Amino acid sequence: MDKRSIIYMDNAATSWPKPPQVQEAMESALREASANPGRGSHEMAVKASRVLFEGRKASAKLFGFSNPNDLAFTLNTTHALNMALQGWLRPGDHVVTTSVEHNSVRRPLEALRRRWGIDVTYVETDAFGIIDLKKLKDEIRPRTRLVVATHSSNLLGTIVPIADVAEIARAKGVKLLVDAAQSAGVLDIDVEGMGIDMLAFPGHKGLMGPQGTGGLYLHPDLELEPLMYGGTGSRSESPEQPVVRPDRYEAGTPNTVGIAGLTAGVRFVSDQTPARIHRRELELTRQLMEGLLELPGVSVLGPGPEAERTAIVSFIVEGMDPSETAFVLDRQYGIAVRSGFHCTPLGHQSAGTSETGAVRASPGYFTTESDIVSMLDAVREITADRRS
Known part of the structure; x- marks a missing residue:
């Protein structure tokens, strides 16, 4: 692959x-x-x-x-x-x-x-x-x-x-x-x-x-x-x-x-340089966060897209177990993300997601804008299917 x-x-x-x-x-x-x-x-x-x-x-x-x-x-x-x-x-x-x-x-x-x-x-x-x-x-x-x-x-x-x-x-x-x-x-x-x-x-x-x-x-x-x-x-x-x-x-x-x-x-x-890598990843992260925040039924964890942050976007689709979301993204769309509690149960307590866990998408330096668009299109389809 x-x-x-x-x-x-x-x-x-x-x-x-x-x-x-x-x-x-x-x-x-x-x-x-x-x-x-x-x-x-x-x-x-x-x-x-x-x-x-x-x-x-x-x-x-x-x-x-x-x-x-x-x-x-x-x-x-x-x-x-x-x-x-x-x-x-x-x-x-x-x-x-x-x-x-x-x-x-x-x-x-x-x-x-x-x-x-x-x-x-x-x-x-x-x-x-x-x-x-x-x-x-x-x-x-x-x-x-x-x-x-x-x-x-x-x-x-x-x-x-x-x-x-x-x-x-x-x-x-x-x-x-x-x-x-x-x-x-x-x-x-x-x-x-x-x-x-x-x-x-x-x-x-x-x-x-x-x-x-x-x-x-x-x-x-x-x-x-x-x-x-x-x-x-x-x-x-x-x-x-x-x-x-x-x-x-x-x-x-x-x-x-x-x-x-x-x-x-x-x-x-x-x-x-780490500074250049961070700028690139932050651009992709903000593109992904802003797109997810526009989708009904999607909650995004952590500081907002305007904040300085690393390239980690954790989110939840309402009414859908994060493991199911990740499975569908992988099998139907070819998108690799991670789901679960991410080895930080106390972090989930702080975030208020200790009962559900979350889906984590993390772009990297070689991720493209079209990858982000494909990810947003996939989540949009998934949430539309949940509401229909």
């Missing part, structure tokens, strides 16, 4: 199609750099090590941090968030987070609540996903060790003012972990300028890379307990995990081929 036979509106889950240079970089790595990086001094092992280092350099340039070795590659954002949460928190700690977080934040926190007795405060947002920063500030206590915030809601598209959150956390002497699952590659992120202590991001969404890739930026003054222990190719004579970065956080053979693709995606994003 290719771009001519599917209208892909599920970029918030995984971006598609990928830039051709991503596939080319992966094929090249598979042919020429398939050895284990850091485990040997032969030519192919050195090439594999170079692949990883180039990926760190490209990511450091994009996200605004000085030392490429402050980046640990991960399988995805979930992996990165677990590394941060389980590596930084200790028994009895208090965490402040929000009601629009993904389960990749909530579930590890709840597991640590059961296992270590950590205390978690979920700051409620309004129905549009907007956080009351005063309320967040007031929830920080002497035992608070971490603030966790998504940069953009994966349900509502709301953009959280991370620099303001960072200022609050810094004034209170608390570290900030940012979930950039929906913002990496589409919003400008400068971790040093914005005051972000830890940044978890995926390779397979806005960075245009393959699945099975991602990363965790870690401020140079922070040390985490590793999530995994094992071979790193360094300090092999010691039974202890090495303290040097990034080896400390990258036990085992890495996904060199995937990281080659991720690096190509990061370079593509850097060349296009």
Whole structure:
């Protein structure tokens, strides 16, 4: 199935199609750099090590941090968030987070609540996903060790003012972990300028890379307990995990081929610039939202089309289960969307859709205006059929 036979509106889950240079970089790595990086001094092992280092350099340039070795590659954002949460928190700690977080934040926190007795405060947002920063500030206590915030809601598209959150956390002497699952590659992120202590991001969404890739930026003054222990190719004579970065956080053979693709995606994003990508996606998002809001029986979640937001449009067709809407869009119109609760049940509580879930359409950089028109025509037909 290719771009001519599917209208892909599920970029918030995984971006598609990928830039051709991503596939080319992966094929090249598979042919020429398939050895284990850091485990040997032969030519192919050195090439594999170079692949990883180039990926760190490209990511450091994009996200605004000085030392490429402050980046640990991960399988995805979930992996990165677990590394941060389980590596930084200790028994009895208090965490402040929000009601629009993904389960990749909530579930590890709840597991640590059961296992270590950590205390978690979920700051409620309004129905549009907007956080009351005063309320967040007031929830920080002497035992608070971490603030966790998504940069953009994966349900509502709301953009959280991370620099303001960072200022609050810094004034209170608390570290900030940012979930950039929906913002990496589409919003400008400068971790040093914005005051972000830890940044978890995926390779397979806005960075245009393959699945099975991602990363965790870690401020140079922070040390985490590793999530995994094992071979790193360094300090092999010691039974202890090495303290040097990034080896400390990258036990085992890495996904060199995937990281080659991720690096190509990061370079593509850097060349296009996140600002340009965001403008393009925002144009498409507003076109889609404005069209949906004109249709009787359709409710659209999140801030209105005039707001700054990421390319996420969640909606409900009155009297129709979201899973049915998504099924019809796929089978009858060839339009790929996602339905359900999008791994954010608290977000649905805030939005008032905890009983229904929603359909989520997420345009991407390669979506066209005609794709949006086709989507609107399809929903128009579906709603007309429901009323007839």
